[in-house]
Amino acid sequence: MSPQEEALWQAVTKKEYDKVEKLITDYPELVNAVNANGKTLLMRVVLALVPPLDLIRFIAKQPNLSFENQSAEASQTTMGAVLSTGRPDILEIFAKDPRIIFDGDQLAYVTAKKNLESASQSKVENYKKMLTLIREATIRHAVSTDDPNLLERLEKAGDDLSQELSDGKLPVRLITKESPAPKVKSWFQSQLGKNATKVGTHAESFFSHVQDMEQTQEKMDALDQRKLQKDMTLFGKVYDSTLNTMKQVVSTLSLTS
Structure with a gap:
């Protein structure tokens, strides 16, 4: 040393x-x-x-x-030690570090869940908060890195991916235009109708909603295009009318002079 x-x-x-x-x-x-x-x-x-x-x-x-x-x-392990404390305030310090989602070779979610299941009554809420932090970090990392394997492992560990995140948003709704995550999107789509799972039901609802939004956007774009064409036609008529008026004025001035 x-x-x-x-x-x-x-x-x-x-x-x-x-x-x-x-x-x-x-x-x-x-x-x-x-x-x-x-x-x-x-x-x-x-x-x-x-x-x-x-x-x-x-x-x-x-x-x-x-x-x-x-x-x-x-x-x-280091994460094992952090999770064993029952101190969500400590875990929150590392909340934005994606390394917290692993405890050695397994998901930290597995460790956090075991800690919650064996926690004393006075510690249950703290361990529940820690499990929530780990769950959300794992889901968000899965979407941001487009890694459906993480979601698969979460589901196998007993997580219900139809449950909302702490901000009230469903995991599937983390998929956006800015964060398309095509592989994760395909994974959620693969759950549609699968054993009537909740995640499949929510995914079906979500993608149906997305399709409706896309169709609505297409209709709005078409309306905007027609409005633009109408405005351009009107502008052309006004322009022609103004031009004719100016010609008449010039002609009149020429005659009077």
């Missing part, structure tokens, strides 16, 4: 978190330091009796932060 690593772990033990930040700033590789027990720095601080949220936010912003833990002594 290098002198810098020793200084880091001493600072963590003494809760000298400003010093920890200073050490990471001077030696960026320390953000991925692993202690003698196989715990990464991030694991160590999220599992603290009183997790230092400011330090965790600082760590989350480090560009070379790794969620991998290659230590042979490791008995838990």
